[in-house]
Amino acid sequence: MTAENIPDGFERQSRPSPLTDPWEPIYSKQTPDALILGLRLATPHTNARGFVHGGLIAALADKAMGHSCGRKMRDAYSLVTVSMSIDFISSAQIGQWLMVESDVIKTGSTICFAQCLVKADDLVIARANGTFRVVPKKG
Numbered sequence: 001m002t003a004e005n006i007p008d009g010f011e012r013q014s015r016p017s018p019l020t021d022p023w024e025p026i027y028s029k030q031t032p033d034a035l036i037l038g039l040r041l042a043t044p045h046t047n048a049r050g051f052v053h054g055g056l057i058a059a060l061a062d063k064a065m066g067h068s069c070g071r072k073m074r075d076a077y078s079l080v081t082v083s084m085s086i087d088f089i090s091s092a093q094i095g096q097w098l099m100v101e102s103d104v105i106k107t108g109s110t111i112c113f114a115q116c117l118v119k120a121d122d123l124v125i126a127r128a129n130g131t132f133r134v135v136p137k138k139g
Contacts, residue, residue, distance in 0.1 A: 007097065010038050015067070019059060026060075034068040037100040041092055041120070052092040052125075057118050060100045061086060061128040065114035068102035069132050072112075079112060079132040086128040092120030110134050 010027035013020075020026055022044055029036040037060050039045070047053045066079045073079075092098055098120050105113040112134055118126035 005040060005097075007038065007099075010036075013037070017063075020063070023056060030071070033072055033104060034102045035064055035071055036102070037064045039098050041094050041096050041098050043094060045098075046094060050094065052096075052098065052120070054086075054088055057088070057098075057126050058084070058086055058128070060098075061116050061118060061126070062130060064100040064102045065104075065116050065128065065130040066132055068104050068116075069107060069112035069114050072104040073107050073134070076137065078135045078137050080135055082111070082131040082133050084128060084130040086126055088126050090120075090123065090125040092125050096120040108134065 006027055009029045013026045013028040016024065023039065025039065027038045041052055045052055045056050062081055062084055066081060069079050070077065098118065100116055100118050102114055102116040105115060110133065112132045115129045116127065117124050
């Protein structure tokens, strides 16, 4: 791990959004087929009980799966979420490393399917499935 306690291979994400700005820094790691997201959990990521908030998990799962579909399709298309389901298996605490690992199941001309595991210090805390509409990029 680096001095910031960030696992090797992760860099600051290159595609932030207004939704995720308050949660920065968020990190990403590219693989040939997917985008892995990660962040060190802190107070802004928690609910009133001090556990990671389910909304954060859902938003990061959606982002990781959508960007992974786009990467698999060589970034030639935009992806819009059609549906997503998530199962919360366990919880995570401040200080843990949260990581979202995606797997693209199938890409098509109109729909893309993906799934992901959300881990806190390598323990699975959630899993998600997403369906994304394939949209031509505007020139």
